[in-house]
Amino acid sequence: MRQINVALVGNPNTGKTSVFNSLTGLNQKVGNYPGITVEKKEGVSKISRLLKAHILDLPGTYSLNASSLDENVAVQILLNKNDKNYPDVVVVVSDIENLKRNLLLFTQIKDLGLPTILAINMADRMEKKGISIDTKQLEKQLKTKIALVSARKNEGFDYLKSLIENYKQIPTESCCEVSQIDSEYFESLKKAYPNQNVYKLWLIINNDVNFGDLERNTIKNPTNGFTPKPISELKRLQQKEVIARYLFINKALKTSLTKDINAATGLRANIDRILIHKFWGYLIFALILLLIFQGIYSWASYPMDLIDLGFANLSEFTKAQLPDGKLTRLITEGVIPGIGGIVIFVPQIALLFLFISILEESGYMSRVVFLTDRIMKKFGLSGKSIVPLVSGTACAIPAVMASRNIENWKERLITILVIPFTTCSARLPVYLIIIALVIPDAYFLGVFNYQGLVLFGLYFLGFGVAIFSAWLLHLVMKNAKKTYFVIEMPDYKLPIPKNVLITVVDKTKSFVFGAGKIILAISIILWVLASYGPNANFNEAEKIVQQQVEQENLVLDEEEMETKVASYKLRHSYIGYMGKAIEPVVQPLGYDWKIGIAVITSFAAREVFVGTLATIYSVGSENEETIKQRMSKEVNPVIGGKLFNLASGISLLLFYAFAMQCMSTLAVVKRETNSWKWPTFQLVFMTSFAYIVSLIAYQLLK
Amino acid sequence: MSIADLKSGEKAIITDTSSQLIPLKLLEMGCLPGSEVEVIKINKIKDPLYLNINDTFLAIRLETAREIGVDILEKEYETN
Known part of the structure; x- marks a missing residue:
């Protein structure tokens, strides 16, 4: 069977991903582009009996003038013939309502000389919106083939596939002549690189597109008398290019697209009136956040308890089945509880991603960005920071990646x-066990549970310190570029369950396998x-303890x-000696x-705290009740009394709230900022801050 | 006059987008000379500004809005 490469390109919010899902079904995988954390979605679609298509869902972009890392990836693949993903045919996905804007990107791609099909999505909403298209006429103007599809109703895909199958019949000439904006300059380009x-040359010079070294170098070091224009001049020309394209598009649509304005519904205005109201808007956002947290705590606890129990039983079962030995103990005391410690987070993470993807798919997230921008701006953040900060309550890793736009x-x-x-959710198990140990299970004013209040307080504290440090950084850091902020306010849509499901499964999977x-x-x-x-103290522990017991009768x-x-063995194991070393x-x-040991191992990932104490206290199982009982019996070696009391408990909570204890996050920050400087800064700043705050808290409370 | 001078509900035609402080992305989204712009009549939130430019709905900050020159088209007084 023959296979071709198909690239899906389109503006954000056009339903490009839904079209991708309709073409590939569950036959898709999500990875990363090599070396960068931009998400790469690819899948296989059976086009006909003889043809398979490898479909690549490129990051959404408004044009081929890349302004972010994601957009750069899209441009890079479309320009580099040597890339193994270089498409044989491009499908530009547009939605019906913003056709004009989407055609800008279409005409650009067409100019690259690639066979380019136009797929107009949400065709099922045409009638409701009072829009009608003369497809034949538009095809003539744009010199291409057009497929009207509806991902929601799964219509039009057979025709789209037949267009993909016969991609060789699609003309590759451009439809919009842009060289007119400065014909002299384009002429000289053509002459220099015949x-x-x-x-393509024009784009390479304007964008800092990092593709095939060879081609790039020929342009950077011209041997044939060609000199690129200064940047300010190029910027002016880019503006002229956009205007020229829109002139062409307006002309093309004039004869092929009619819109009956009266048919447009007032749905957007009616919902907006409430959702971005200066009072109700904020209240509704607060209520939605509350609902999300409520969901994560109460709903997720049932499957979590089941998972906990399941892994404890599995450990016991395995212990009973396998012969006793080092390997068996590694499996039952190391591997199984280790895996259990990951799987237990799945319900919470999945629920959080479920909420976030519904908010994004429905168009509500843009409204939150709109509402919060003027507040966040004061702290040196953007309205768009709200999405990463909210996702950060699940896990900082996807949150850091979500900051990309x-x-x-x-x-x-x-x-x-x-x-x-x-x-983040990794702090939860630590918080839960410490709170249960040191905060009384009683009610304040008869309504508010103290334990719940402390947990809420910790969330509030984390967010507050995040905002406060943003403000500090804002004051200290210089801003080289003028800030700007543009956000599209998409139409409200009912989320498509299949899209939401696929997002949840993908994100959860990448968390489980990553962390x-x-x-x-x-x-x-x-x-x-x-x-x-x-040394011998460890190896002959039985004998030594036996002697001690006999001596003391x-x-x-x-x-x-x-x-x-x-416990004697543990004190004289490698980890015991390490712990003694850091005790001061x-x-x-x-x-x-x-x-101390648990705090150190937590620098890999916070959630290993409980597991570490479990291993150290040799309880053997991860059952929290037994660990808790064991913990409450621990005695402070220096001053006596309970080791886990209010003072040390609060000190621990604060340390976990502020310290940078997550290797994966540091690694992601390194990749996203492209330097070790920022993750190092985070590690040092956050951890010393945590140490100082915990020190003060303990010394005051003890 | 610029978009920042428009009252909510007012419509105008964009006349000048030559400022270097206007991001290219905004032009690509259709904010071009000749396009019609309307400040959406929602509530009193003035920054960011919620705009309808040729049927594309978007929001920009006031400081960017000040850079975009317009000619006012018609006055639609708020009824509520």
């Missing part, structure tokens, strides 16, 4: 830097460090004896060496 597509670099950088302060690898690795390393020791049953041996550092915060 073998190249002239519009913030146009202004300073606003984007500040957003990235403060995201890790928002309370999961690290958590699993840490669990195994930890188990090894706790199961071996450097203690009578112990088998179980008590075992516990005593285990963590003691002023109210922690003993065991908590």
Whole structure:
């Protein structure tokens, strides 16, 4: 079977992804473009009995003048013939209502000499919107073939596929002559590089498109007397290009598109009137946030309990089935609890992504951006920072990536830097167990549960500190470029369940496999460090403890004896010695060496805190009740009394609220900012801030 | 006069987009000389400004709106 490359291109909010889903079904995968974190969506579609199409869903863009990392990827692939994803045919997806604007991109791509099909989505809404199109006429003007499709009703795709199949019959000449904006300049380009597509040359010079070295270098180092124009002149020409294209498009649509204005419904205006009202708008947003958090806590707890129980049983079952030995213990005490520690987050993460993708698909997220921009602007952020900050409550990794559509670099950088302060789901297990230990389960004024209040307070604190540090950074950092902010306010749409589902599955999968690898690795390393020791004290623990017991004339049953041996072993294992070494550092915060170890391992990922204590206390299972009981029995080695009391508990909570303890986030920040400077800054700034705050809190409360 | 001078509900024709402070993206979205622009009559939020430019709905900050020259087309007084 023959296979061709098809690229899907289009403006944001045109339903491009729905068209992609309709073409490929579940036959798709999401990855990253090599070296960058731009999401790469590709899939396979069966076009006919003899032809398969590899379909690449390129990031949404308004034009081929890239202004963000995502858009750059789209431009790069369309320009580089040597790229393995270079398309045989391009499908430009447009929605029916914004056809004019979408055609700008279409005419640009057409100028590259690629066979370009126009797919007009949401055709089912044409009648309702009072729009009619003379397709034949428009095809003639645009020199292409047009398919009217509806992803919602799954209509028109057979015809689109037949167009893809016969892509060789689509003319590759351009439909809009742009060289007229400066014919002299275009002439000289053509003369200097006679073998190249002239519009491609124009784009390469204007955009900093990083593609095929060879072609780029020929342009950067001309040997044939061609000199590019200065940047300000090029900017002026780019404006002229856009105007020339719109003139052409207006002319083309005049004869082929009619709009009955009276038929347009007032739905947008009616919903907007409430959702971006200066009072109701904010209230509704607050209520939606409340609903999301409520959902994440109460609804997710049922599947989480089941997962917890399931993994505990699996551990026990495996222990019973396999012969006792080092390998079995590695599996039952290291690997299975390690995997369990990842899987337990799946319900929460999935629910959060479910909410966020519904908000985005429906068009509401743009309204939130609109509402919050004037507030966020004061703190050096953009309205668009709200999406990353809200997603940060699930996980900072996708949140950092979601900051990509913030146009202004300073606003984007500040957003990235403060995201890790928002309370991510990895902090939850730590918060939950500490709160249960040190905060009384009683009611304030008979209504508010103290434990719930503290948890809410921690969320509030994280967000507050994020905003406050944004403001500090805003004051300190210089802004090289003038800020600008443009956001489209799309129509309200009912989210398509299939799209939402696919987003949820993709994002959850990438969390499990991304963060999961690290958590699993840490669990195994930890188990090894706790199961071996450097000297005889560890290897002959049984004998030594036996002697001690005999000397002190203690009578112990088998179980008590075992516990005593285990804790002696732990103290003399590799991890025990490491813990003793860092004890002086963590003691002023109210922690003993065991908590110190858990804090250190948490720098890989916060959620290993509970697992680490579980391993260290040799409880053997991750059952929180038993860990909790064990924790509440711990005695402070220096001043006596309970180790986990109000002072040390608050100190721990604050440390986890502020410290930068997530390797994956640091790695993502490095990739997104393209330098080690910013992740290092985050690590040092946040962690020292956390240390100081916890120190003050403990010393005041103890 | 610029878009920033328009009252909500007023319509105008864009006349000047030559300022270097106007992002190219805005032009690409249809904010061009000759296009019709309307400040959406929603409520008193003035920054960002909610605009309808040739049936594309978008929001820009006031500082950008000041850079875009317009000729006022008609006055539609607010009824509520």
